[in-house]
Amino acid sequence: MTMTTTSMAALAAQIGNQISSVFSQSTTNPPLSVMVDELSAVASRKGRVFVHGVGREGLMLKALCMRLFHLGLPAHCVGDMTTPPIASNDLLIASAGPGGFATVDAICSIAKSSGARVLLLTAQPESSSAAKFATAIAYIPAQTMADDDGETSAAAVALLPMGSLYEGAMFVLFEMVVFKLTEILGQSPEAVRARHTNLE
Numbered sequence: 001m002t003m004t005t006t007s008m009a010a011l012a013a014q015i016g017n018q019i020s021s022v023f024s025q026s027t028t029n030p031p032l033s034v035m036v037d038e039l040s041a042v043a044s045r046k047g048r049v050f051v052h053g054v055g056r057e058g059l060m061l062k063a064l065c066m067r068l069f070h071l072g073l074p075a076h077c078v079g080d081m082t083t084p085p086i087a088s089n090d091l092l093i094a095s096a097g098p099g100g101f102a103t104v105d106a107i108c109s110i111a112k113s114s115g116a117r118v119l120l121l122t123a124q125p126e127s128s129s130a131a132k133f134a135t136a137i138a139y140i141p142a143q144t145m146a147d148d149d150g151e152t153s154a155a156a157v158a159l160l161p162m163g164s165l166y167e168g169a170m171f172v173l174f175e176m177v178v179f180k181l182t183e184i185l186g187q188s189p190e191a192v193r194a195r196h197t198n199l200e
Contacts, residue, residue, distance in 0.1 A: 023169070027139050031121070032180070041091075042090065048075070048084070048087075050083065050111070051065045052092065052093075057097055057167060057170065064174040071178065071192060071195075088114065090111075092108065094107060097140070097163055098124055098145050099124035111133070119135070119137075121170065122137065122138075123139070123166050143165045144163040145162050
């Protein structure tokens with residue numbers, strides 16, 4: 001099927017509107033504020049940031065980790081060969097969109113027992129098995145596999161099936177976080193670009 005520029009733009013707008021609707025929902029502690037507060041605090045205490053998630057959630061967190069490094073924060077992806085041990089000054093950002101995963105729960109437990117702060121991203125804060133390890137929760141009210149029961153409208157499923165809405169919202173949220181942190185940390189565009197790898 002050949003798509004015109006107009007039809008591609010319309011499809012992109014539909015997806016963008018679905019993601020935007022996630023952030024128009026009222027929450028007690030908006031996820032942007034929670035994330036910016038936690039990351040500002042870890043920067044001020046000279047701690048490190050660790051990120052962990054599984055599947056596409058993990059990919060979104062790896063993208064965030066890259067940008068945090070560009071902002072001058074010591075940031076690490078759990079599982080990399082060069083990831084140091086987590087300590088009490090540090091922050092783990094973990095995602096469990098549907099509420100919990102055995103691996104995410106285990107890593108959050110280790111971080112908490114090491115004295116680190118644990119920021120949990122989830123769409124299911126009330127039923128999350130990982131929530132008991134969290135010192136802060138960023139609630140992203142988007143559909144995940146946990147509430148994809150096949151009864152969603154055909155149009156919504158065709159656009160963003162399973163957990164895609166949650167994962168798309170993560171990407172947009174992280175871009176907002178980076179935008180806010182750039183100002184808070186006083187990072188110029190030149191300084192951010194200078195930290196980008198040249199081994200490509």
